[in-house]
Amino acid sequence: xxxxxxxxxxxxxxxxxxxxxxxxxxxxxxxxxxxxxxxxxxxxxxxxxxxxxxxxxxxxxxxxxxxxxxxxxxxxxxxxxxxxxxxxxxxxxxxxxxxxxxxxxxxxxxxx
Amino acid sequence: xxxxxxxxxxxxxxxxxxxxxxxxxxxxxxxxxxxxxxxxxxxxxxxxxxxxxxxxxxxxxxxxxxxxxxxxxxxxxxxxxxxxxxxxxxxxxxxxxxxxxxxxxxxxxxxxxxx
Numbered sequence: 001x002x003x004x005x006x007x008x009x010x011x012x013x014x015x016x017x018x019x020x021x022x023x024x025x026x027x028x029x030x031x032x033x034x035x036x037x038x039x040x041x042x043x044x045x046x047x048x049x050x051x052x053x054x055x056x057x058x059x060x061x062x063x064x065x066x067x068x069x070x071x072x073x074x075x076x077x078x079x080x081x082x083x084x085x086x087x088x089x090x091x092x093x094x095x096x097x098x099x100x101x102x103x104x105x106x107x108x109x110x111x112x
Numbered sequence: 113x114x115x116x117x118x119x120x121x122x123x124x125x126x127x128x129x130x131x132x133x134x135x136x137x138x139x140x141x142x143x144x145x146x147x148x149x150x151x152x153x154x155x156x157x158x159x160x161x162x163x164x165x166x167x168x169x170x171x172x173x174x175x176x177x178x179x180x181x182x183x184x185x186x187x188x189x190x191x192x193x194x195x196x197x198x199x200x201x202x203x204x205x206x207x208x209x210x211x212x213x214x215x216x217x218x219x220x221x222x223x224x225x226x227x
Contacts, residue, residue, distance in 0.1 A: 050212065
């Protein structure tokens with residue numbers, strides 16, 4: 001059983017560009033959350049998707065948007081990239097009544 | 113106010129010894145969950161252990177145990193018989209209220225196991 005998978009693993013973008021990150025949840029999981037982890041810090045919650053809708057949102061600007069598909073996979077889109085968006089982006093999935101959140105290996109985004 | 117506080121930026125431990133990583137939390141919810149994750153240099157967050165606020169027994173998972181002191185709002189991770197592969201960042205996290213709430217993470221503790 002594959003765990004949470006994210007693509008791509010590494011990405012380099014230029015300031016002002018747009019980026020899309022992808023996440024496939026663990027089998028049987030229906031809730032997907034995205035986190036941003038800057039170097040040397042703990043992950044910060046971006047938003048959570050369940051039943052194809054954004055259910056919760058952290059303190060991130062509208063440049064950060066997402067989507068969840070019927071197969072529960074999810075995308076994170078970031079527009080008008082800033083240098084400060086450089087970070088490790090982590091996707092986590094959970095089952096409906098599960099306590100634990102399982103994370104993917106992350107996508108390391110570098111904005112130059 | 114910080115919801116999750118990890119006061120030890122870095123810790124050293126000798127191989128085969130036990131180590132305690134500190135975590136204190138702040139919440140007004142009666143129902144909450146506490147988590148510990150391990151993050152090696154590869155970046156993946158690996159789930160280690162979970163403690164629910166209503167659980168009366170301290171959680172244990174193999175060499176990991178969670179020392180849960182509700183009155184003190186602390187949830188320390190104890191790693192017994194440390195191994196070189198335990199060297200990593202360790203994060204304490206909390207989920208407040210309903211099960212679908214997001215996780216709030218602390219700033220982490222870097223553990224280095226010395227041979």
